Amino acid sequence: MTLEQLALENHGYSYAFLDEFAKRELRRRILKAIALPGYQVPYASRELPIARGWGTGGLQVTLSLVGPEDVVKVIDQGADDSVNAANLRRFITRVSDAASTTDATQATIIQSRHRIPEERLHEGQVLVLQVPDPEPMRSVEHDISRAREMHADADYGLLWLALYEQLVRYRRVTQGASYPVMVHKRYVMSPSPIPRWDTPKLHQAAHLTLLAAGREKRLYAVPPYTDVYPLEFTDVPFKVEDQRGWVCIRTGAQNKFMNEIPNEDGTSTHEMSDTGYIEKLLNAQPGDTYYDNNGNFYIRGYIRS
């Protein structure tokens, strides 16, 4: 027997990278977030071997949920194969032994940056959205302590005013992605920089959505079957992106969220942003989608425009 033989093996890294203390803290905070839909829960936010701002908030949530039997889908801008999505998927599966898929309906956990899949998610699935800035009022109040007081007072006057000013100046609301929403009639929330096309998908959804900002150290949730409404004026309804007439060059599909790809002659080609859905359309039978082929949202009357 030598000293080297006697020494215990030092394997260095925990299951799913984070140590148990970190996971327990995240889990405690996730439960509070679910109990307070749309409310930003502060959390410690561990450093991961991925740069801050590259999805470390979402990644921490995923790592606190994931187990070896999970099937994980990771997307960035709707694509499974974009470099950041590929890298995060490689990391998650490497540290957890979970399987991965590009099929939104087969995944148990979907981590996403900037998109919600076109196919309707179902009960039991968890959508983890990466959040660069959790504060919907950042543009009108940069002091986060003051913004927190405004949330406490449900004082969203400045935000309404900002939307109103856009109307006066441009005759329409010019907010693009990250369209602010009211959750369970209490908290205004940033849905993360998803396009307005995806915003309605959070309303009365069957799945659980967890949103996390690693750098800003806040996480929040939209439980299943919860009211989520975009801020809109009675006479100026909320509008999704107008992509009518755009046809996906790969599938011929219409009325799904498209990427616009510039051509050299100044025109544009269009392609669906959700690559998992493209794959399914080409090779299999896709499930129900949030918007039908005519662009109607599945909950009738929710989008008024």
Place this chain on the structure above:
Amino acid sequence: MNKETHNGHTSIAERLSVLSQSSAHQVKALAESLLDDLGVIEVLENRTGLVMLPYTDSVQGITFNLGEVLIAEASVRLKDHDGVEGYGSCLGRDHVQALALALCDAALRAGIRADTITAFADARALELIAADQELLRQVETTRVNMETF
């Protein structure tokens, strides 16, 4: 190690401190030479981890966390010697060095080859003190003569 002996007695803790700061190579060799006399060894813990280093603000006197220090640590039990336990830790990530320290600690507590360990530790203590003295001698040469500052 800068603590001088009290009344000529050096405690186990003081010797352990010296051992923790001795070269990994030497401590491992020492522990290796003890193995045959220690009987069955149960390694309870042997890992790397962090020690938070608190610091005291000299202005308001409050304590804050300066940062963490990487250490390796080990706990062992000597099954053939009434289950005497030993603990060792050192700066850095060498968990075998920590195990060697824990074995030295257990041996000292069980009174096994205590003379060997003590002699080793006392020799290292003198080396550490000498190194400190040399550094302080060098530092003294940088003292500013106030008339020329």
Place this chain on the structure above:
Amino acid sequence: MYVAARGGEGAIQNAEALYNDLKAPIDADVVRAIERTMPYLIDRVMGEGSLYAPELAALALAQTGGDLYEAVLILRAYRSTQPRLAYAEPVTTKMLFTVRRISAAFKDIPGGQVLGPTLDYSHRIFQLDVLDGKAAATATFTPDTPDAPEPVQPVAPREYPLVADWHRMAGLMAPLEKHADQDPSDVPDVTREPLLFPAPRAERLQSLSRADTGGILALGYANMRGYGAVHPTINELRLGYAEVQVRHPISGDLISLGRVRVSQAEIVTHFANSATGVFGANKEKRQNHKEELALGFAATMGWNEIKVIAAAMLDKAMDLPAPHPAHTEEFVLYHTDPVEASGFCIHYKLPHYVTFASGMDAMRGANQIAGDEGKSVSEQPEAELVAEAQE
């Protein structure tokens, strides 16, 4: 025309391989050489990485080709995987094995001014002989002491009194408040609880300790140059070694694991209590309006004088009732974390075409309305519109 279907995975792996290919390979000797020849660089990485592990800091630098932010990130991420085993005994300034200690406030101070290791008075001239292979750089210690013919024999003290204690004895500064013994696990910790404002002083000092040197310097310099109301003097600056002492779990005795390099600075300003608005942090407790010296403080792991001096000035500036925005606590502490700031900066390299498309849609919509009404929104500041429309 398509976004590459399966190009992502291969490209990222090849990109990393190319990065490594464009620098020389590393081995244990290279890492050891970095650790031994660049202690100040190692200290900066460890201080900002918030982890004292010289060997790993050297490896991080070697692995990243010396990209400082990448090296700090590796160290920070490694922390997340390691359990916290214990809390060491709190280090106090008086216990520091001090090798450099100066004060700019007084010509002489109890214990004296000791320069220790420094390049402050060096002429910044290349040692070109090293490149020519003619001579090794001054590697051995040969004290140059013209006014002492014999080599100096006296030994410097290892510990020194505090300059601030002299201020207190002289009645120029409030006596140190007695703080009840605190369980180290109860000390607020920014790595365990998110920073909320106003931050407890412990969290402020911890944040400064792990802050980005460049960020702290920029904000500190803005303060020094004129945006701050503080006119500071360095009260005391120290470099030294702190002993890491932990409790032996069986005997309960303190054992020392060795020493780590630390640096600390105090800066001092006059009229802490005056009506000019320069108040000490515990202003509520000082109702007598006696004029006092006010001190700012900072410390960090490793020897990094620029950081602790600038941070100590910011510590003082953040106490002002209405400081410049760049010296408010929230602004300073949020914007000087090296991992967060650098990570967010480089995240802009990630694709943003969904948000950009959403913004384009809003702009086209607005343009169409304007076109219908006979004027183009393009005449409006377009960049502003897209910015508003994006995240």
Place this chain on the structure above:
Amino acid sequence: MRPTQTATEAASRATFLALMGALSRPGMIHSLPGDPQGDELRTFVAIGKALLDLETSYYTPEALLSRKLALTGAKGRNPAQAAYHFYPHLYAEDLTAIEQASVGDYLYPDRGATVMIGCRFGERAGQCMQLSGPGVLNQSPESRIQVSDVPLEFWRQRARRIHYPMGFDAYLIDGQKVIGLPRSTKVELEAVPCM
């Protein structure tokens, strides 16, 4: 780097997932992992292991459970300070402790306590309740629950103490089964049994 999950890690995660599922779908019964034949404190201990460590605190009137929860490193605290309350049986006299449970404040409502209550589900003598709020699908079977062994006064107390977003969150536990009642769930007592 080989990811290996220890049995403890796996149990903690499974317990957490059950709690997360229960809180996401109030009224729906979720199953906690573990041995269904174990002692009656087992689920409370398992929840303690999944959620507690030295960074948080607990309160329980049950001495044996308190000793077991202390092993997690969490601080035993009085009802007003404890983040997690554990009541294997909720007696009328425990309501004074629940009365003190933190409901957080307007700035930080997440500081409200979490309360675990042992009870029985689906017994005919139980109190029938109609649930509504986030996670509750209107007209779904799980929107009505029947619970016994909880003092009636508790429900009135809960309604009185919760001023959304301030309030406490509750889990009802019957053996291996758990129902989550976040503060966002509105509970209406029904005069007649559910079944």
